[in-house]
Amino acid sequence: xxxxxxxxxxxxxxxxxxxxxxxxxxxxxxxxxxxxxxxxxxxxxxxxxxxxxxxxxxxxxxxxxxxxxxxxxxxxxxxxxxxxxxxxxxxxxxxxxxxxxxxxxxxxxxxxxxxxxxxxxxxxxxxxxxxxxxxxxxxxxxxxxxxxxxxxxxxxxxxxxxxxxxxxxxxxxxxxxxxxxxxxxxxxxxxxxxxxxxxxxxxxxxxxxxxxxxxxxxxxxxxxxxxxxxxxxxxxxxxxxxxxxxxxxxxxxxxxxxxxxxxxxxxxxxxxxxxxxxxxxxxxxxxxxxxxxxxxxxxxxxxxxxxxxxxxxxxxxxxxxxxxxxxxxxxxxxxxxxxxxxxxxxxxxxxxxxxxxxxxxxxxxxxxxxxxxxxxxxxxxxxxxxxxxxxxxxxxxxxxxxxxxxxxxxxxxxxxxxxxxxxxxxxxxxxxxxxxxxxxxxxxxxxxxxxxxxxxxxxxxxxxxxxxxxxxxxxxxxxxxxxxxxxxxxxxxxxxxxxxxxxxxxxxxxxxxxxxxxxxxxxxxxxxxxxxxxxxxxxxxxxxxxxxxxxxxxxxxxxxxxxxxxxxxxxxxxxxxxxxx
Amino acid sequence: xxxxxxxxxxxxxxxxxxxxxxxxxxxxxxxxxxxxxxxxxxxxxxxxxxxxxxxxxxxxxxxxxxxxxxxxxxxxxxxxxxxxxxxxxxxxxxxxxxxxxxxxxxxxxxxxxxxxxxxxxxxxxxxxxxxxxxxxxxxxxxxxxxxxxxxxxxxxxxxxxxxxxxxxxxxxxxxxxxxxxxxxxxxxxxxxxxxxxxxxxxxxxxxxxxxxxxxxxxxxxxxxxxxxxxxxxxxxxxxxxxxxxxxxxxxxxxxxxxxxxxxxxxxxxxxxxxxxxxxxxxxxxxxxxxxxxxxxxxxxxxxxxxxxxxxxxxxxxxxxxxxxxxxxxxxxxxxxxxxxxxxxxxxxxxxxxxxxxxxxxxxx
Numbered sequence: 001x002x003x004x005x006x007x008x009x010x011x012x013x014x015x016x017x018x019x020x021x022x023x024x025x026x027x028x029x030x031x032x033x034x035x036x037x038x039x040x041x042x043x044x045x046x047x048x049x050x051x052x053x054x055x056x057x058x059x060x061x062x063x064x065x066x067x068x069x070x071x072x073x074x075x076x077x078x079x080x081x082x083x084x085x086x087x088x089x090x091x092x093x094x095x096x097x098x099x100x101x102x103x104x105x106x107x108x109x110x111x112x113x114x115x116x117x118x119x120x121x122x123x124x125x126x127x128x129x130x131x132x133x134x135x136x137x138x139x140x141x142x143x144x145x146x147x148x149x150x151x152x153x154x155x156x157x158x159x160x161x162x163x164x165x166x167x168x169x170x171x172x173x174x175x176x177x178x179x180x181x182x183x184x185x186x187x188x189x190x191x192x193x194x195x196x197x198x199x200x201x202x203x204x205x206x207x208x209x210x211x212x213x214x215x216x217x218x219x220x221x222x223x224x225x226x227x228x229x230x231x232x233x234x235x236x237x238x239x240x241x242x243x244x245x246x247x248x249x250x251x252x253x254x255x256x257x258x259x260x261x262x263x264x265x266x267x268x269x270x271x272x273x274x275x276x277x278x279x280x281x282x283x284x285x286x287x288x289x290x291x292x293x294x295x296x297x298x299x300x301x302x303x304x305x306x307x308x309x310x311x312x313x314x315x316x317x318x319x320x321x322x323x324x325x326x327x328x329x330x331x332x333x334x335x336x337x338x339x340x341x342x343x344x345x346x347x348x349x350x351x352x353x354x355x356x357x358x359x360x361x362x363x364x365x366x367x368x369x370x371x372x373x374x375x376x377x378x379x380x381x382x383x384x385x386x387x388x389x390x391x392x393x394x395x396x397x398x399x400x401x402x403x404x405x406x407x408x409x410x411x412x413x414x415x416x417x418x419x420x421x422x423x424x425x426x427x428x429x430x431x432x433x434x435x436x437x438x439x440x441x442x443x444x445x446x447x448x449x450x451x452x453x454x455x456x457x458x459x460x461x462x463x464x465x466x467x468x469x470x471x472x473x474x475x476x477x478x479x480x481x482x483x484x485x486x487x488x489x490x491x492x493x494x495x496x497x498x499x500x501x502x503x504x505x506x507x508x509x510x511x512x513x514x515x516x517x518x519x520x521x522x523x524x525x526x527x528x529x530x531x532x533x534x535x536x537x538x539x540x541x542x543x544x545x546x547x548x549x550x551x552x553x554x555x556x557x558x559x560x561x562x563x564x565x566x567x568x569x570x571x572x573x574x575x576x577x578x579x580x581x
Numbered sequence: 582x583x584x585x586x587x588x589x590x591x592x593x594x595x596x597x598x599x600x601x602x603x604x605x606x607x608x609x610x611x612x613x614x615x616x617x618x619x620x621x622x623x624x625x626x627x628x629x630x631x632x633x634x635x636x637x638x639x640x641x642x643x644x645x646x647x648x649x650x651x652x653x654x655x656x657x658x659x660x661x662x663x664x665x666x667x668x669x670x671x672x673x674x675x676x677x678x679x680x681x682x683x684x685x686x687x688x689x690x691x692x693x694x695x696x697x698x699x700x701x702x703x704x705x706x707x708x709x710x711x712x713x714x715x716x717x718x719x720x721x722x723x724x725x726x727x728x729x730x731x732x733x734x735x736x737x738x739x740x741x742x743x744x745x746x747x748x749x750x751x752x753x754x755x756x757x758x759x760x761x762x763x764x765x766x767x768x769x770x771x772x773x774x775x776x777x778x779x780x781x782x783x784x785x786x787x788x789x790x791x792x793x794x795x796x797x798x799x800x801x802x803x804x805x806x807x808x809x810x811x812x813x814x815x816x817x818x819x820x821x822x823x824x825x826x827x828x829x830x831x832x833x834x835x836x837x838x839x840x841x842x843x844x845x846x847x848x849x850x851x852x853x854x855x856x857x858x859x860x861x862x863x864x865x866x867x868x869x870x871x872x873x874x875x876x877x878x879x880x881x882x883x884x885x886x887x888x889x890x891x892x893x894x895x896x897x898x899x900x901x902x903x904x905x906x907x908x909x910x911x912x913x914x915x916x917x918x919x920x921x922x923x924x925x926x927x928x929x930x931x932x933x934x935x936x937x938x939x940x941x942x943x944x945x
Contacts, residue, residue, distance in 0.1 A: 083770045083771040083774065083775075084725065084726075084774070086722075086771045086772070117829060117832075118772070118829050118832040118833040118836055119836060120767070120771050121764075121767050121771070122836075146832070
């Protein structure tokens with residue numbers, strides 16, 4: 001990732017984070033305000049429910065009182081034959097608009113029941129105990145019906161007549177009809193869970209309009225309230241269907257939890273508001289991000305342009321263009337960096353020129369040393385020979401002719417030697433460009449090794465040739481390759497003054513070929529290996545030091561590669577790779 | 582035989598239906614003498630008034646007889662023959678009978694009998710009060726609620742109310758548990774308003790003389806023990822009841838069963854595990870009555886019973902295993918308008934005997 005991309009990314013992230021933070025703050029503030037309003041609405045509804053509850057309770061108390069003072073109730077109380085009043089409660093309940101009505105004898109036995117007529121004779125123990133109800137006050141209680149338990153808002157009045165007692169127990173079921181009478185604001189609903197069984201049961205949850213199909217959603221909240229009977233608040237559901245639910249416990253006269261009132265307020269408006277904010281925020285954020293990216297691109301371009309020019313200039317320097325400079329356009333850190341770069345390239349250029357000059361001087365010195373060394377050897381016999389000829393003419397004139405003839409031969413031989421030395425230097429200086437043609441290295445090796453057979457015998461060298469069959473041809477100048485091979489063979493013979501083994505091998509190497517020349521000579525040190533191909537460098541007491549330099553020059557002109565592998569005392573192996581690019 | 586003076590005033594006019602008389606005469610028994618006296622005496626008392634010819638007796642019943650043709654068996658309308666012949670039949674609504682001028686016992690005093698079918702007990706009571714009906718049925722629970730001065734005719738307890746288990750309830754302990762759970766006294770005192778008799782026998786006490794031997798008391802503790810000993814699946818069954826008037830009794834039985842640990846609910850008759858049904862005692866002769874009951878219940882016909890002991894054993898055999906649990910014996914009770922004279926118009930077995938009735942207003 002480029003510096004510019006990173007910079008752009010950082011700018012973009014900063015813009016996105018800023019916009020996101022602003023939107024989060026706005027959304028949070030909105031939600032808090034909305035939930036405050038929701039809480040107030042729920043409180044109002046709970047108060048409305050309580051008022052309705054009280055009003056219904058008063059109606060029931062009045063109806064029960066009316067029944068208790070009626071002639072029929074008094075007749076039932078004083079009648080010795082209670083069975084005659086078996087059907088009385090149903091008619092009384094209808095007449096007074098009660099859903100539930102029981103006439104119960106003083107002993108607690110039911111005389112007549114509107115809700116369960118055939119339950120006559122059964123005992124209502126809680127009435128006789130008189131601890132579970134207060135006269136003149138409506139209260140919640142569990143009521144047993146043929147279909148099971150139900151929850152009722154009930155009131156009890158006592159009739160005392162003729163020395164007998166009769167309880168009038170009337171009430172209404174707290175059910176869907178009761179809830180349906182509540183006037184609810186839009187978006188709110190009321191549910192009632194009747195705590196009639198030990199475990200949560202979905203059929204006990206009733207809504208104001210219909211049975212609560214989503215009863216299971218309320219289960220955790222209801223179970224929590226049953227464990228901790230106090231007002232609980234929870235958000236149920238998700239998305240636009242979510243609701244804020246206030247759970248209010250409803251207790252009986254003995255403070256036992258009989259029901260849970262659930263006031264649910266739809267969060268649809270809040271979700272829509274949040275969605276609207278999110279959409280607006282997304283639009284603003286997109287715009288801000290777009291503008292931010294544009295500005296970030298402009299800013300990063302300004303910042304990174306000098307850096308990029310600097311990097312390009314550094315690349316040019318690395319490619320060898322040492323006189324590269326960078327335009328300094330400012331005086332800030334980037335400008336200072338550019339000035340430092342320019343100083344650095346200037347210094348590098350000067351140092352390189354100094355190094356070249358030094359190397360050139362060193363090369364000339366080496367050449368002079370080598371020339372002096374090479375020329376000194378034949379000059380010394382020349383000097384001795386001339387001095388011998390002078391001494392013979394002065395001291396032994398009779399032997400001068402003989403000495404002269406001998407001296408002339410020596411002088412001619414040494415002059416020929418000098419001439420050869422000069423020719424070698426001349427040849428190295430005039431290395432021609434290779435005339436490439438398809439060449440078979442095996443053929444060249446075979447021909448070269450034949451030329452050296454006599455020399456191998458004289459030097460006690462056991463020469464071995466290992467040629468790979470089907471060796472591919474390579475594009476090469478046969479003359480120059482043969483010349484390089486001759487130099488390597490001569491170098492190997494020189495490396496084995498006491499004789500030894502010489503192996504010349506050819507083998508395929510990638511798409512090209514490899515030539516190896518191995519000797520069993522005294523070997524080379526690591527430093528000698530590194531300097532071996534330097535012109536005029538030699539480890540021998542004779543020679544010009546140009547042999548391996550010529551090898552490297554030939555191989556290099558053929559776009560090949562020459563290397564040496566050797567350890568002191570273990571011989572050396574020279575390798576030439578050709579034709580594998 | 583019955584004779585009538587030509588001027589229409591009643592003379593000595595009591596009689597027994599020929600078939601019944603035939604049955605009694607064919608096999609007289611000492612213990613049926615009381616029955617004969619009970620049949621004869623009311624007829625003798627009714628003959629003291631002076632009858633008139635004419636008028637239509639308006640009868641209302643709650644039974645919705647839906648058959649395409651008029652019923653040919655059982656009490657009620659079929660008993661009108663041969664004094665009356667049917668002239669109009671609207672299934673489920675109305676039947677009209679006209680006096681037969683050539684009836685074997687002479688022409689009846691009434692010109693016609695009009696029977697209104699499928700009338701609820703409440704509507705019947707209203708119709709009788711406002712004079713739209715002359716004779717109505719009174720359910721047992723309403724018998725004691727009749728207005729003061731209202732005339733009623735009652736038969737002997739001739740209907741047996743019983744529980745019959747279907748084949749699905751194959752654990753006799755479950756059947757016995759329900760039989761012991763039923764509190765007959767509470768039902769008798771409240772729902773039946775003490776009309777009829779509590780009984781554990783098929784034949785009523787007045788007919789067999791040994792009905793009291795069959796246990797009819799509830800034993801909730803033993804019922805609970807029995808219910809607890811049987812698998813839960815065997816403790817659950819439904820009670821079917823066809824007659825809406827009997828539904829409260831079925832519901833009370835279900836409540837008693839619930840207290841005993843049985844899961845019993847009231848359902849429609851079809852497919853119920855237990856049926857609460859009412860059978861009519863169709864004969865005044867105990868052996869024949871028991872055989873008829875056995876036939877109605879789909880039980881094997883009891884063997885020949887020449888003595889009360891043999892008859893008891895036969896009935897005991899029918900009740901062993903608690904497939905059938907008799908609960909009550911009920912009487913037919915009718916409310917009668919003041920203008921109806923010459924009654925009672927029903928026999929001790931609940932059969933209609935309208936040939937000696939006349940209406941006070943007479944022919945308009």
